[in-house]
Amino acid sequence: MNNRTEIASLGEFGLIEHLTKNFEIQNASTILSIGDDGAVIDHFGKQTVISSDMLIEGIHFDLMYSPLKHLGYKSVVVNLSDIYAMNATPTHITLNIAFSNRLSVEALDDFYEGVFAACEKYGVDLIGGDTSTSQKGFIISITALGEITADKVVKRSGAKKGDLLCVSGDLGSAFLGLTLLEREKKIYLEHPEIQPDLENEQYIVGRLLKPEARKDIIEFFEQSNILPTSMMDVSDGLSSETLHICKQSNVGCVVYEDKIPVNDQAKQYAYKLELDPTACALSGGEDYELVFTVPQSDYDKLVLNEQISVIGYITDIEEGVHIITKGGSTHHLTAQGWNAFKQ
Amino acid sequence: MNNRTEIASLGEFGLIEHLTKNFEIQNASTILSIGDDGAVIDHFGKQTVISSDMLIEGIHFDLMYSPLKHLGYKSVVVNLSDIYAMNATPTHITLNIAFSNRLSVEALDDFYEGVFAACEKYGVDLIGGDTSTSQKGFIISITALGEITADKVVKRSGAKKGDLLCVSGDLGSAFLGLTLLEREKKIYLEHPEIQPDLENEQYIVGRLLKPEARKDIIEFFEQSNILPTSMMDVSDGLSSETLHICKQSNVGCVVYEDKIPVNDQAKQYAYKLELDPTACALSGGEDYELVFTVPQSDYDKLVLNEQISVIGYITDIEEGVHIITKGGSTHHLTAQGWNAFKQ
Numbered sequence: 001m002n003n004r005t006e007i008a009s010l011g012e013f014g015l016i017e018h019l020t021k022n023f024e025i026q027n028a029s030t031i032l033s034i035g036d037d038g039a040v041i042d043h044f045g046k047q048t049v050i051s052s053d054m055l056i057e058g059i060h061f062d063l064m065y066s067p068l069k070h071l072g073y074k075s076v077v078v079n080l081s082d083i084y085a086m087n088a089t090p091t092h093i094t095l096n097i098a099f100s101n102r103l104s105v106e107a108l109d110d111f112y113e114g115v116f117a118a119c120e121k122y123g124v125d126l127i128g129g130d131t132s133t134s135q136k137g138f139i140i141s142i143t144a145l146g147e148i149t150a151d152k153v154v155k156r157s158g159a160k161k162g163d164l165l166c167v168s169g170d171l172g173s174a175f176l177g178l179t180l181l182e183r184e185k186k187i188y189l190e191h192p193e194i195q196p197d198l199e200n201e202q203y204i205v206g207r208l209l210k211p212e213a214r215k216d217i218i219e220f221f222e223q224s225n226i227l228p229t230s231m232m233d234v235s236d237g238l239s240s241e242t243l244h245i246c247k248q249s250n251v252g253c254v255v256y257e258d259k260i261p262v263n264d265q266a267k268q269y270a271y272k273l274e275l276d277p278t279a280c281a282l283s284g285g286e287d288y289e290l291v292f293t294v295p296q297s298d299y300d301k302l303v304l305n306e307q308i309s310v311i312g313y314i315t316d317i318e319e320g321v322h323i324i325t326k327g328g329s330t331h332h333l334t335a336q337g338w339n340a341f342k343q
Numbered sequence: 344m345n346n347r348t349e350i351a352s353l354g355e356f357g358l359i360e361h362l363t364k365n366f367e368i369q370n371a372s373t374i375l376s377i378g379d380d381g382a383v384i385d386h387f388g389k390q391t392v393i394s395s396d397m398l399i400e401g402i403h404f405d406l407m408y409s410p411l412k413h414l415g416y417k418s419v420v421v422n423l424s425d426i427y428a429m430n431a432t433p434t435h436i437t438l439n440i441a442f443s444n445r446l447s448v449e450a451l452d453d454f455y456e457g458v459f460a461a462c463e464k465y466g467v468d469l470i471g472g473d474t475s476t477s478q479k480g481f482i483i484s485i486t487a488l489g490e491i492t493a494d495k496v497v498k499r500s501g502a503k504k505g506d507l508l509c510v511s512g513d514l515g516s517a518f519l520g521l522t523l524l525e526r527e528k529k530i531y532l533e534h535p536e537i538q539p540d541l542e543n544e545q546y547i548v549g550r551l552l553k554p555e556a557r558k559d560i561i562e563f564f565e566q567s568n569i570l571p572t573s574m575m576d577v578s579d580g581l582s583s584e585t586l587h588i589c590k591q592s593n594v595g596c597v598v599y600e601d602k603i604p605v606n607d608q609a610k611q612y613a614y615k616l617e618l619d620p621t622a623c624a625l626s627g628g629e630d631y632e633l634v635f636t637v638p639q640s641d642y643d644k645l646v647l648n649e650q651i652s653v654i655g656y657i658t659d660i661e662e663g664v665h666i667i668t669k670g671g672s673t674h675h676l677t678a679q680g681w682n683a684f685k686q
Contacts, residue, residue, distance in 0.1 A: 031390060035591070036499050037428035037575060038394035038489070043386040047374060051381035052437035052471055052486060058478040059441075085380035094395035096484045098402075128395055134482075135401040141439045141473075141484030143395060146381070156379050232380060248378070 005105035016131055018105065019112045023119070023126055027091050029147070030125045039127035041092055041145070047153070049146040051082035057137035065181045068107055070209045072114025075140045078235065080122050081213040081288040083146035085233040087154035087221065090146040090213075092127050093119070097141075098134035122215060152227065154292070159230040159249035163293040165312040166302065168217045170261040171238055172277055175284025176269050177201070177208030203265045211288045217307065224301045231292035237283040240335045241291045243321055249293075252319040255312035255333060258326050282323075282333070348448035358474055361448065362455045366462070366469055370434050372490070373468045382470035384435060384488070390496070392489040394425035400480035408524045411450055413552045415457025418483045421578070423465050424556040424631040426489035428576040430497035430564065433489040433556075435470050436462070440484075441477035465558060495570065497635070502573040502592035506636040508655040509645065511560045513604040514581055515620055518627025519612050520544070520551030546608040554631045560650065567644045574635035580626040583678045584634045586664055592636075595662040598655035598676060601669050625666075626679060 010018055020034050032040035041048075055075050057063060063071075076093060083090040095115060099108070119126055124144070159165075184196035198205055213233075221228065230249055232241045238260065246253055262270075262277045270277040293314055294302065302308050321333045353361055363377050375383035384391075398418050400406060406414075419436060426433040438458060442451070462469055467487070502508075527539040541548055556576075564571065573592055575584045581603065589596055605613075605620045613620040636657055637645065645651050664676045 031493075032496065032498065037425040038392040038431070038487075040429070040491070040496055041391045041393065042493070043388075043391065045386075045388070048384045048386065048391060048488075049381040050384065050435070050437060050471060050486075050488070052439050052473055052484075054439040054441055054473045054475050054482070054484060056441055056475055056477055056482070059476050082380040086383070088381070092393070094393060094486055096395050096397040098397055098399055098482070128393060130395055130397045130484075132397045132399055133402050134399055136479040139397070139399070139441070139477075139482055141395075141397060143393075143437055143486035144381075145391075145393070148383070150374075150385070153375065153383055155375065 003106060007101060007103065007105055007108070010105060012131060015105070019108060020126065023116055025125050026119070026123050027125050029091060030127060033125065033127045039092070039094070041127070043147065046147040047150050049083050049086045049088040049148055050143065051079055052141070052143040053079050053082070055140040057139065062185070063138065064185055066209060068110040069114035072111040073118045073210055075142055076115055076118035076122070076124070077211055077213045078288060079142045079144035080124065081233040081235070083144050084213050084215060084218045085231050085290060086146065086148065087152050087218060087228065087231060088146035088148035089218070090122055090124050090144050092125050092145040094143045095126055095129035095140070096132070097129070098132040098139040100134050100136065103138065122213065154228045154231040156230050156232050156245050157248040159245050159251050159293040159314050160295070161251060161314055161316055163229050163295055163314040164299060164302070164310050165242070165253055165255065165291070165293055165314060166308055166310050167234070167238065167261065167289055167291045168214050168307050169287070169289040170263040170266070171234065171287050171289060172270070172280030172284045173204045173207035173263050173266040174211065174286035175280050176266050177204035177206070178286070179273065180204060180269065181208065201265065201269060203263060204269055208286065211286065213288055214290045217290050220305050224304070226294060226298050226301055228292040228294050231290055234287045234289045234291055235285055237285040238291060239282040239333050242333060243335055245291065245293065246321050250317050252315040252317050253312055253321050254315060255323045257323055259309055259311040261309045346449060350444060350446065350448055350451070353448060355474060358448070362451060363469065366459055368468050369466050370468050372434060373470060376468065376470045382435070382437070384470070386490065389490040390493050392426050392429045392431040392491055393486065394422055395484070395486040396422050396425070398483040400482065405528070406481065407528055409552060411453040412457035415454040416461045416553055418485055419458055419461035419465070419467070420554055420556045421631060422485045422487035423467065424576040424578070426487050427556050427558060427561045428574050428633060429489065429491065430495050430561060430571065430574060431489035431491035432561070433465055433467050433487050435468050435488040437486045438469055438472035438483070439475070440472070441475040441482040443477055443479065446481065465556065497571045497574040499573050499575050499588050500591040502588050502594050502636040502657045504594060504657055504659055505639055506572050506657040507639055507642060507645070507653045508585070508596055508598065508634070508636055508657060509651055509653050510577070510581065510604065510632055510634045511557050511650050512630070512632040513606040513609070514577065514630050514632060515605050515613070515623030515627045516547045516550035516609040517554065517629035518623050519609050520547035520549070521629070522616065523547060523612065524551065544608065544612060546606060547612055551629065554629065556631055557633045560633050563648050567647070569637060569641050569644055571635040571637050574633055577630045577632045577634055578628055580628040581634060582625040582676050585676060586678055588634065588636065589664050593660050595658040595660050596655055596664050597658060598666045600666055602652055602654040604652045
């Protein structure tokens with residue numbers, strides 16, 4: 001950023017025009033986009049999936065270590081992740097933001113650059129929204145829409161006894177990235193002369209600051225003719241999401257600690273901090289992986305995808321929700337899996 | 344409110360369940376609602392209209408004189424107003440809110456009571472959203488969806504030379520209500536022993552705190568076989584909205600001051616403050632009336648509706664955007680219609 005243009009110099013409508021002028025429509029279903037009271041989309045007989053999320057400075061992100069471009073990207077991705085978690089294809093987003101005059105037009109440009117990069121990567125159209133002033137901090141609220149044929153919707157509530165419990169990618173890295181950045185922030189605030197060295201920790205930092213949604217997994221399901229019986233994205237941590245699926249499906253399950261995928265760099269950093277990598281995976285959150293269940297008969301198809309790990313299986317509700325540790329002992333899984341695990 | 348339940352005592356998921364447990368689905372198109380990663384809606388061959396808005400404490404409302412129930416109601420209504428302004432029927436909303444722990448569960452109950460009252464009145468389903476913590480103040484972000492058949496969409500850009508410029512209801516009252524409440528707040532802060540007397544000003548206060556969206560006007564269009572050539576809702580003031588329609592339609596227009604509808608109580612209060620009622624109507628905003636254009640041939644149908652005023656007509660773009668005062672003089676209309684008018 002070499003220049004600083006005050007937002008007031010553009011005015012509200014000028015600002016919206018400035019921020020959205022280079023944005024091209026990607027979906028044929030987008031009949032009318034930004035610039036009217038509402039946007040209009042057509043459906044060609046499909047159903048629409050909708051999800052909405054808010055990100056608030058100081059609560060969900062820290063501008064001290066979140067570059068605005070990454071923040072724009074992540075804001076879109078976390079919403080698309082919810083659409084993929086329904087087995088749907090995201091098509092449209094609306095974006096409401098509020099900010100104080102601490103931010104310049106150039107800063108907002110960076111944020112929108114990230115928004116547009118995510119829209120382009122995932123084939124999504126930004127079709128509307130609202131810009132506003134805030135009393136304090138930067139506030140982002142996004143609603144994402146996706147499309148799906150009626151018989152492909154995957155809810156949280158369809159897991160059946162005997163189904164395999166699976167997860168995409170690896171877990172716990174975003175939490176460790178957050179721990180690292182919070183640590184470096186603290187050091188920097190106390191000793192501004194010390195530059196943070198993140199060279200060896202790019203993976204976990206990247207997982208926090210610029211997560212991706214698992215479009216590839218949904219495409220793999222389609223290609224492989226797999227229809228999960230239940231699915232959720234991992235925003236709060238594997239424990240919490242597994243408990244949601246079990247509760248809404250009225251089932252129990254068993255998770256094997258040694259099957260939970262954790263990246264090697266993440267493991268190393270966890271050990272460095274004397275944290276249990278499994279605890280990070282269970283309770284860390286913000287990984288935006290997919291946790292899902294499939295019938296056992298899909299096992300042969302699943303193993304062809306290295307990005308998918310089978311981590312357990314679904315049981316009767318009476319059997320509860322358990323984790324079997326590497327040492328072979330059995331523990332109840334709770335939403336605060338980490339604390340529970342440490343008992 | 345007799346009791347105070349801390350939000351922390353319910354937890355995030357407990358809170359969402361508590362707030363939404365009595366909410367019944369009203370639209371057959373709502374296939375899946377709150378409680379999963381996304382909601383699912385079906386379309387029966389119609390198009391979807393989407394609009395999104397943010398309301399922020401201290402910027403858009405003041406909890407000192409906005410009862411939370413009214414605020415919930417208004418938050419929904421201002422979004423539905425945008426859907427009606429496209430000539431569509433609102434069907435669904437998502438609601439994201441963020442709040443500090445200053446608010447109790449009972450306060451949020453009041454807010455949701457207002458949200459549900461608006462949903463019920465307008466036949467809309469709340470299908471999802473996010474609750475979060477804020478650093479400061481109460482933040483509300485709503486996305487509204489509506490449905491429409493493709494040939495009925497009314498944009499801002501279709502006004503044609505010779506069309507009649509019309510507005511529903513009356514204008515300026517919400518601004519005068521705001522002026523009154525801000526005045527009373529100031530008096531109260533300086534002299535807490537003086538109780539505000541709003542007895543004679545219920546109309547203007549009501550217009551600010553509990554506005555309605557003009558569902559009736561859209562239904563009248565349908566029944567009367569009227570399809571406006573352009574339409575917008577009045578959120579920023581008649582001047583600003585008229586200029587938007589003219590700019591996006593590439594036309595000019597003439598507005599007659601004596602045709603602009605202003606409520607009598609609003610007029611009296613404006614005179615009391617030595618404000619020009621017309622200036623309040625032109626620049627006041629937040630009236631959530633509809634401003635629209637129709638072909639002259641629709642005039643005979645329009646006059647049957649007492650809630651509609653014909654306030655001017657559309658001209659060639661070269662003729663600009665003007666207002667003809669009661670005294671017969673002509674002025675340029677600007678977005679700050681009030682200031683311009685006072686020149």
